[in-house]
Amino acid sequence: MSLFRGSLTYARFFVDPALSEPTTGNFADRFLEKLAAHPFEPLDPEGEAAERIGWCRVGEPFETSFIYEDLFFNEFMNIGFRLDRWVVPPSLLKAKTREAETAYLAKKGRERLTKKEKAELKDMVAKKLRKQLAPTTRIVDLSWSLNDGIVRFFTHSTSVGAAMSELFRTTFGVTLVPEAPYTTAARLGLTADEETAWADLEPTILVTEETAPRERGAR
């Protein structure tokens, strides 16, 4: 499922127009600069980071340089969000850590490990295993409709949506509001009375004591 082919599954986020970058003047150059400051950078097996996020081109996860033609489609700005994560199979990590612990104890001529030693060995084994594995990669298309302040993010995953929102805020200085019954209602415009009514809303009860016996009687 992507921006350019197949069916579309996406979550919408609203951009407060007051907080949004004005799309006048050389806004495209500014956006390109901001994206260039937050490109996706691959995970380092020796590094401390367990996951990494960044921007890439739509449909080209390894392409992290941005040019106007690939990004802007009239009033839309299209980018790829990439999230890489180290996923070492727990059973493999456990077995290899035990092996390393046994070897360490034999070398030191001891019977027990300290808590710190255990943690260090586990970390060392995890880093070693990362060199033999590829990180899991997730790429999600994003389309920012600059005229109406809507970001369409092509997944329903709330955790990936939250990671993207954070990167979006860091990159563009804009806070995204996820679509929900209230945020959509507020965007459509609620009067003061309706705001009060919203705060007092209770779920509608469809089956009452009066209707329930009639239902049972009908069966």
Next chain:
Amino acid sequence: MQLADKIEKRRFIGREFLLWLWFESEIFEETLTTKKHGDFGFWIEKEIVLSAGKEATRIKGTTPAHAREAKEALRLGKMPERATFRLVLGERESGFFLKAEALALGALTLPAVLDDGTAPTLGELGAELSAPKKKKKGAEDEAEREADGKAEAFFDRMDLTQEVEGILQELYRDFLALRLGASWEKIVVPALRDWLAGDELDADRYRVSRDKAVAARASR
């Protein structure tokens, strides 16, 4: 009330919106109307999921909302969590599922579109496939054509996506006009209860009352 509470504690409104869409689609014989779009076909197809807490009822079929189990689930206190809809506006036909609590669209399928906004016929598609391919001018031209085609396809997809979103937005606007006013308890809830109980419902009378309430909100 804090903003987070307005969002999180009122997500059930999304489920009530789905229920209302189901109800109106059924009593108005699968033809809904908005002031902006006029009449269009709108009905639940393929799947509806109703739930309350951890208990869920998933019904699949051509017209799952007509299945006995669907209203039975409502009577047990379950509310629609997600439903797949078919939308027919003029020549254009789309399908999608709607997740109630996030109002999120999924599996949105869009019709193929020609320049005049109509879907190609099978004959036209066949002719296109059998037509001899034009000789490529050069790699540069080819890349340019590809980029133009990509952009055109994207704009078509966005136009149609925005059309579907626009219809849902207008439906939600009408729903809110009813839900946030006195007409919900006065007009809609009694009609919903009759519909659920299988009692006879005067759809025309309901339409007049709800239209009046929606129009009153719009004129404010």
